[in-house]
Amino acid sequence: MFPKKLEPVLLKVQKPGRYTGGELNSVIKDKNKVDVRYAFCFPDTYEIGMSHLGMKILYSLINEREDAWCERVFAPAQDMEEQMKALGVPLYALESGDAVRDFDFIGFTMMYELCYTNILNMLSLAGVPLRSADREGLTPLVVGGGACACNIEPMADFFDLVSLGDGEEVTNEIIDLFKIHKAKGSTRKEFLIEAAKIPGVYVPSLYNVEYNEDSTVKSITPTCGAPAKVTKRTVKNLDTMFAPTSFVVPFIEVVHDRTTVETFRGCIRGCRFCQACFLYRPIREKSPETVEKQCRAIYENTGYDEISLCSLSTSDYKGLEKLLNSMLEWTIPEKVNVALPSLRADNFPEELMKKLSAVRKSGLTFAPEAGTQRLRDVINKNITEEEVLSTAALAFRGGWTAVKLYFMIGLPTETDEDLEGIANLAQAVVDEFYNNPDKPKGKGVNVSVSLSTLVPKPFTPFQWEPMITPDITLEKQQKLLGYIRSRKITLSKHNPKTSFLEGVFSRGDRRLCKVVERAWEKGCKFDSWDDMLKFDTWIETFEEFGIDPYFYTARTRSFDEVLPWEHMDFGVTKAFLMRENKKAHEGVTTPSCREKCAGCGAAAINGGECSETRKNTA
Amino acid sequence: MxxxxxxxxxxxxxxxxxxxxxxxxxxxxxxxxxxxxxxxxxxxxxxxxxxxxxxxxxxxxxxxxxxxxxxxxxxxxxxxxxxxxxxxxxxxxxxxxxxVMKSAEIACALYNITLEFENEKEAGVFCEQAKAAIESGELTAEKRSKKGMKTVNLCEMINSFEIEQQSEKAGIKTVLPTGSTLNLNPDLLLDALYEKTGLSPESRLVSRACLYNESGEIFR
Known part of the structure; x- marks a missing residue:
């Protein structure tokens, strides 16, 4: 139950519903009847964390076990943090109200590099020593997972173990092993040495990293029998894989408040900037029957009036038409909206689009990412201007009046011409609206252009590429603004400073641990929130340790450099990434996996299986 | 339908x-x-x-x-x-x-309020002074209205008010206007009483027991 001591403060903080728990479908167990207590922590506020699918999956998965109880923990907002500190109440879990420091596992999901200071802040609020080396006894074990796990080096000192890839199987294996060691009375180190033998488990403390004089990594050496390469986990069959049948239904409004079901993992497209595409390969599909069954179950258990079919590129889902035809039969009469995020402009049938908007119209978003065909070829975003325009025209005929376009700046080989291309493409979409003879009367069009900065990420063909500096980002943003002529186009830009920090940490190494810790001590947290970011403090902290942050972002890495994440294996081979990098600079595209296997190598870690045909492999 | x-x-x-x-x-x-x-x-x-x-x-x-x-x-x-x-x-x-009734018929509501003070003495002083304040016929507060903040006399709005001490607690039973025409949030009344007496409780629970219509019948 909610800590009694905190009740009087609930009326003094914003959105007290973030802190009380007691939501529908939250799982309450008898703590005396479980062996393992798992605090699943999300390093951001409740509204963001409660939107995260991975957390919902693992919450249900752990609670399915009779011997374990998984509870949720979110980062308190500043006002609540102050109240908790004033009253001496440590970070607690929502279900039991018990202090997080007394749990066996404190698990963090890391979807974004800028949550690192929040992780330290939450550990500190919990009263847990930040560094793995300073924690005595077996518990609490601080564990992590999520996209950032592919290069967790800037947080290596704080985590006991990190799991790579799909969590559905490895989470249970870690808990099983933990139970044995808890019963035996093992030390933390004894447990971690054994845990490192589970495929997909990375124990940072078991690796020694040496550096060259030029600050690049010289070597990464495993100790205590840890594997030289940690291979990420992939669940082979998504139809038999664990999936939740109900979600906790929040009282307060959260970012994504709906039924979300995955349709497949991985992506056939191979856009060269996209980390998710390469991290989650090979492609594995769920059957439409399974997807529909899971949607129905969650809908009935939550009462959500919206279902989102998610994946990295939902229109590439082979079972999409079959699924929608079957699902719309009950969603339309029951007034449930079906949303398809991540649609591509080039392959969505008009008929389906009409049916989808039968209940409610949702937004329409395209991601051409680059302004000219030349640059789209460089990044392998195989979408043509004609495809964008014809889909936009189709949407306008269907009654849509707002279109969102996503673009990136700072792409390799980018010139002013490419920036101008962004403005031109947006303008062409506006023109397309006015060319439509049946356009809705009395309504204008709104094309909103969202502009982000390329952050080269590990395990992408761009992992060796330099990132543009914040100054150049601002310059390019200004230039683009100058190219835009229509008031129908609105431009929203990412903060170059946040992108820069993201760049530092995404390709950072272990020497950054002390920087993160020090910056947090100086008050940095919620760095991804523009109003909370203390950029000057960050820069000051880099200087304090004599670390040049541009070393991590602005430098072109050579193919033979030992990368800080060299000891991670995510399936796609380095040879493939190098090949793709060279093709990028030549402006040569790679067809999607459906057209021709590109030989990324990811299928090897899945017993040679991939949902796409591999017959073209020579 | x-x-x-x-x-x-x-x-x-x-x-x-x-x-x-x-x-x-x-x-x-x-x-x-x-x-x-x-x-x-x-x-x-x-x-x-x-x-x-x-x-x-x-x-x-x-x-x-x-x-x-x-x-x-x-x-x-x-x-x-x-x-x-x-x-x-x-x-x-x-x-x-x-x-049975139309929603516009809602006129007032019965609130049961429990205030818990640091000690019995404080509760006693509060009860006495709060009672006197209500009986004096004048207890003003700033109330938000459509035309901005304005000062109102809460005593003119209160239908009934009883207060009783139970050791370190004060129990209040009050009927206050609620509905579309006139509204008085008990929190506003409590804040005014805290200010008047210079005492505020450690914890408080406001419980709305039921709604009434103009003639004092329970709203159905």
Whole structure:
């Protein structure tokens, strides 16, 4: 139950519903009847964390076990943090109200590099020593997972173990092993040495990293029998894989408040900037029957009036038409909206689009990412201007009046011409609206252009590429603004400073641990929130340790450099990434996996299986 | 289409759910309960749900009326049963009936308030001074209105007020105007009393017991 001591403060903080728990479908167990207590922590506020699918999956998965109880923990907002500190109440879990420091596992999901200071802040609020080396006894074990796990080096000192890839199987294996060691009375180190033998488990403390004089990594050496390469986990069959049948239904409004079901993992497209595409390969599909069954179950258990079919590129889902035809039969009469995020402009049938908007119209978003065909070829975003325009025209005929376009700046080989291309493409979409003879009367069009900065990420063909500096980002943003002529186009830009920090940490190494810790001590947290970011403090902290942050972002890495994440294996081979990098600079595209296997190598870690045909492999 | 009135009890931690969130919470509950609802006929069809008298954040409600519109065959007992099975902790369906009065008839509400002070002495002083303040006929407070802040005399708005000390607690029973024309949130009254007496309790629980119409009958 909610800590009694905190009740009087609930009326003094914003959105007290973030802190009380007691939501529908939250799982309450008898703590005396479980062996393992798992605090699943999300390093951001409740509204963001409660939107995260991975957390919902693992919450249900752990609670399915009779011997374990998984509870949720979110980062308190500043006002609540102050109240908790004033009253001496440590970070607690929502279900039991018990202090997080007394749990066996404190698990963090890391979807974004800028949550690192929040992780330290939450550990500190919990009263847990930040560094793995300073924690005595077996518990609490601080564990992590999520996209950032592919290069967790800037947080290596704080985590006991990190799991790579799909969590559905490895989470249970870690808990099983933990139970044995808890019963035996093992030390933390004894447990971690054994845990490192589970495929997909990375124990940072078991690796020694040496550096060259030029600050690049010289070597990464495993100790205590840890594997030289940690291979990420992939669940082979998504139809038999664990999936939740109900979600906790929040009282307060959260970012994504709906039924979300995955349709497949991985992506056939191979856009060269996209980390998710390469991290989650090979492609594995769920059957439409399974997807529909899971949607129905969650809908009935939550009462959500919206279902989102998610994946990295939902229109590439082979079972999409079959699924929608079957699902719309009950969603339309029951007034449930079906949303398809991540649609591509080039392959969505008009008929389906009409049916989808039968209940409610949702937004329409395209991601051409680059302004000219030349640059789209460089990044392998195989979408043509004609495809964008014809889909936009189709949407306008269907009654849509707002279109969102996503673009990136700072792409390799980018010139002013490419920036101008962004403005031109947006303008062409506006023109397309006015060319439509049946356009809705009395309504204008709104094309909103969202502009982000390329952050080269590990395990992408761009992992060796330099990132543009914040100054150049601002310059390019200004230039683009100058190219835009229509008031129908609105431009929203990412903060170059946040992108820069993201760049530092995404390709950072272990020497950054002390920087993160020090910056947090100086008050940095919620760095991804523009109003909370203390950029000057960050820069000051880099200087304090004599670390040049541009070393991590602005430098072109050579193919033979030992990368800080060299000891991670995510399936796609380095040879493939190098090949793709060279093709990028030549402006040569790679067809999607459906057209021709590109030989990324990811299928090897899945017993040679991939949902796409591999017959073209020579 | 048939209108149905539901009485809800909102207690415990559920009192920290705001009025807007209650709306969302109940519209999901009726879907889970598979109650055949009448939907609004706009571009964005929504089930018709109407809380007749919004409850302030942090207050308990023992009989909060919610109106639904039903499309199809289902009895009031069936609605009560199926809704009861899907409600979250702290929100309970106590009654389902065909509406008798119109929502505009709501005139006032009975509040039971418990204030817990640091010690018995403080509670005693508070009770005495609060009683005197109400009986004096003048207790002013800044009240937000459509035309901005204005100073009002709360005593003129209070229908009845009783206060009684129980060791370190003060128990208040008060009937205050509520509804579309005149409204007095008990929190405003309490704040004015805290200011007047210079004493504020360690904890407080405001519980709305029921609603009345103009002639003092329980709202149905």
């Amino acid at each position: 048939k209108p149905v009135r539901i009485l809800l009890k909102k207690t415990g931690l559920a009192i920290y759910i705001s009025h807007l969130d209650m709306n969302r919470c109940l519209s999901r509950a009726v879907i889970r309960a598979k109650i055949p609802l009448w939907y609004t006929e706009g571009f964005n069809p929504k089930p018709y749900l109407n809380f007749l008298c919004p409850l302030a954040l942090g207050q308990e409600g023992l009989a909060e009326p919610l109106d639904l519109r039903i499309e199809g065959e289902i009895s009031n007992d069936e609605i009560k049963e199926s809704l009861s099975n899907v409600m979250p902790q702290g929100i309970e369906v106590t009654e389902v009936y065909d509406p």
